[in-house]
């Protein structure tokens with residue numbers, strides 16, 4: 001079983017945007033250690049029940065150690081997240097936070113490409129905000145109408161490209177044929193994708209880059225995480241090291257390590 005650290009967090013602010021809900025939590029000790037690519041298994045605190053309640057897996061969208069706050073960005077249409085919808089400010093949440101592989105940015109990296117869709121977008125936003133003004137960061141996002149994160153989460157120094165014509169439009173953004181296409185020149189690339197898109201992303205990189213070494217492309221894999229503890233094995237993916245669980249050995253993998261369908 002995977003060890004989790006448990007935290008209590010209080011909802012300080014809750015705002016609904018088009019298809020997204022932004023929640024700011026007060027959780028000082030977690031805000032000091034939270035990293036992009038990390039997720040929490042969240043449930044509402046129950047004072048009158050000892051039953052283990054189902055939890056929702058949510059990637060962090062930001063953390064500020066100075067204010068002791070964490071941010072979440074969730075799509076209320078996701079059936080696994082409905083228990084986090086319409087919670088009043090002041091609600092106390094329980095967070096189980098597994099110690100997982102998170103995104104690693106090399107000290108030599110100067111240009112960083114982030115591209116993704118869906119439930120992993122908050123993790124990419126967290127990365128963009130953490131490295132804004134320190135690195136040249138491009139952030140490419142695609143989704144359906146209304147998925148766009150609120151502007152205050154998008155740092156001014158990050159080049160942002162958005163398509164609202166569906167998740168697969170991400171590949172249109174990635175294949176723009178200009179010399180400035182960050183897919184060609186980025187020192188590191190972090191993708192946030194469901195496993196369905198991974199083969200397509202790998203072929204695109206193979207045809208775009210002359211060299212593709214380990215460390216060039218990390219992928220934060222989206223998908224359901226029912227237990228988040230390494231028990232149910234619903235989240236397995238095939239890698240060069242065998243079958244691995246996204247909630248234990250992931251959720252961030254080097255794209256070269258994934259065994260992709262031919």
Ligand code: FES
Nearest residue numbers: 228230232233247
């Ligand atoms: S979510 Fe159950 S093993 Fe990963």
